[in-house]
Amino acid sequence: MKLRYLHFLSKSNIKGNKNSGAISVLLCILVVSITVVFCFSVTMTGIMNAYNYDYRARAMRLSPALRAITHEDIKLIEQHEHVERVVDVTNVINSHSFNIIDTSDESLDAELIAKGNNVSIDGLYPGEKKTVIKGKTLDEAPNFSCIVPSVFYPFEDASDSDFEDLDYIDGRSLIGETFTVKAGADGFFFSYWNLPTDDGMCSFAEKTLPSPEYTLTVVGTYPCTYSTSGSYMSLFVSAETAKQISEMALEYAGVDLEANNHYLAQWWNEPSIHSYRIIADDVDNMYEIYEFTHNEMGLDTSSEGDLFLDDTTKLMSILFTTAGTFITLAVLFVSAILLVQSSVNSMRERKGIIGLMKAIGYKNYQIFLSLIYEQLYLTLRASFAGAAISAVIVFVANYRFSHGSFKQLQYVIDWKLYFIFLGVAFLIAVIIPLVTQLLLLRKLTEISPKEAMGVH
Numbered sequence: 069m070k071l072r073y074l075h076f077l078s079k080s081n082i083k084g085n086k087n088s089g090a091i092s093v094l095l096c097i098l099v100v101s102i103t104v105v106f107c108f109s110v111t112m113t114g115i116m117n118a119y120n121y122d123y124r125a126r127a128m129r130l131s132p133a134l135r136a137i138t139h140e141d142i143k144l145i146e147q148h149e150h151v152e153r154v155v156d157v158t159n160v161i162n163s164h165s166f167n168i169i170d171t172s173d174e175s176l177d178a179e180l181i182a183k184g185n186n187v188s189i190d191g192l193y194p195g196e197k198k199t200v201i202k203g204k205t206l207d208e209a210p211n212f213s214c215i216v217p218s219v220f221y222p223f224e225d226a227s228d229s230d231f232e233d234l235d236y237i238d239g240r241s242l243i244g245e246t247f248t249v250k251a252g253a254d255g256f257f258f259s260y261w262n263l264p265t266d267d268g269m270c271s272f273a274e275k276t277l278p279s280p281e282y283t284l285t286v287v288g289t290y291p292c293t294y295s296t297s298g299s300y301m302s303l304f305v306s307a308e309t310a311k312q313i314s315e316m317a318l319e320y321a322g323v324d325l326e327a328n329n330h331y332l333a334q335w336w337n338e339p340s341i342h343s344y345r346i347i348a349d350d351v352d353n354m355y356e357i358y359e360f361t362h363n364e365m366g367l368d369t370s371s372e373g374d375l376f377l378d379d380t381t382k383l384m385s386i387l388f389t390t391a392g393t394f395i396t397l398a399v400l401f402v403s404a405i406l407l408v409q410s411s412v413n414s415m416r417e418r419k420g421i422i423g424l425m426k427a428i429g430y431k432n433y434q435i436f437l438s439l440i441y442e443q444l445y446l447t448l449r450a451s452f453a454g455a456a457i458s459a460v461i462v463f464v465a466n467y468r469f470s471h472g473s474f475k476q477l478q479y480v481i482d483w484k485l486y487f488i489f490l491g492v493a494f495l496i497a498v499i500i501p502l503v504t505q506l507l508l509l510r511k512l513t514e515i516s517p518k519e520a521m522g523v524h
Contacts, residue, residue, distance in 0.1 A: 092450040095497055098399045099454025102493040104461050105392040107481045112385040115295045115478055116377075120351050123196045124297040124375040127345040128354055130154070130361065132261050132270040133368035136340035141367065148360055150353035151346060155194045158342040159314040160258040160277065161251075162190050166303075168222060169281065170248040176237075184224035186252065187301045189214070189284075191310020193345055198297075198304055202240040203288030206306040214284040214303045216242050217292030219477065221300040233471045236300060239289035247286065247303070251279030256317050261341040263334055270341050275332065277321040282313055294475040297375050345374070378475075400496070408504050443501030451497045455490055462486055 119125050130137065130145075142154050168185050171177050192198060192206060199205065200215055219236040256277040261270045284305065292298050305313070314336075318325060323332045335341055346361065346369065348354045358371035462481050469476040 095450035101396040200288035
């Protein structure tokens with residue numbers, strides 16, 4: 069049977085199909101649901117997983133505010149079932165404001181001077197890993213190397229104060245460049261702890277140190293999103309480099325670390341008055357660790373990590389992964405029922421037509437093909453309409469998110485993901501009528517021309 073005949077028969081039969089309108093609408097909604105809802109659901113799940121996995125989201129603060137922290141305290145905390153490790157994070161640079169005073173890129177230099185600049189430098193915690201999308205990781209690079217964010221914006225242009233639609237620099241283009249940096253304002257402003265007094269209490273103090281200049285070589289680019297550690301202005305260095313930068317700052321200020329005859333040297337050389345991070349095995353277990361360290365051990369701890377995820381992102385994740393999935397599955401179920409019902413009704417209501425077709429010489433396989441073609445024509449037509457609608461929704465959403473705030477960049481849907489789910493939606497639209505018709509094929513072969521046409 070020629071394709072144009074199949075097309076003619078299917079269009080004629082669709083007009084007489086009472087369920088064709090409802091099927092078209094539901095299938096259109098199904099495609100939109102699968103592509104849009106599932107794409108956002110997977111995107112939000114990825115955001116939440118990245119956050120929960122991040123070292124700093126699971127990092128609890130531990131300080132000697134209530135009493136000095138002994139080696140035995142550290143060992144006892146590490147024995148807790150939900151503690152991954154305890155790390156010493158004492159330095160003078162973490163999250164400190166730096167100015168880039170020179171780079172090996174002349175065009176970037178000019179832009180930095182014209183707009184002004186401000187970056188932060190963070191030392192990785194001991195044992196912390198940070199993946200890169202290009203270049204080397206810090207554990208593969210020599211000291212005084214750094215990695216830059218994938219979306220980098222070190223400028224202080226007043227017109228960008230709302231942080232909307234910034235003209236980000238692709239961090240991958242900066243690999244191999246060098247940055248000469250210096251602590252901003254009057255130098256390093258940091259906090260530290262003095263040795264405990266007779267009552268066992270450690271007093272808190274603050275100090276400003278003049279800053280020497282440091283030259284860092286960009287060796288890699290890390291994926292930077294709102295939900296993971298780092299921001300569009302954060303450079304990361306290794307824990308060893310952070311230690312060396314801190315020691316250089318102390319020595320530049322005239323502190324002799326080896327003589328240990330200065331209160332800053334005593335702080336630097338005495339682990340019991342350092343700042344620590346307790347790394348939990350899971351974000352959900354942090355409060356249990358807090359109860360143990362604060363209430364039972366009497367140490368100053370904070371159950372909040374160094375990385376926070378806002379309530380809006382959490383709410384969106386719940387919305388798309390639960391309610392959205394439920395709606396999509398409900399639409400899929402109803403669509404499947406209607407498609408099956410449509411195929412069964414088509415066979416029952418056209419019994420006479422099928423008998424007539426057999427009487428004039430149509431073979432069973434030809435009739436079967438015409439019925440299959442009818443269902444495919446109906447479902448694919450609706451699916452293409454749904455695909456067009458969903459593509460417009462994703463395009464508009466991506467455009468808005470990619471030209472929005474730094475936070476909104478993480479919501480951009482990967483088009484590869486979209487086409488995967490679009491393929492799944494089309495596959496569902498094809499498989500359901502095909503399987504149904506195959507199940508009804510036996511009934512089709514049993515219909516005789518006389519019986520179907522009511523001839524006795």
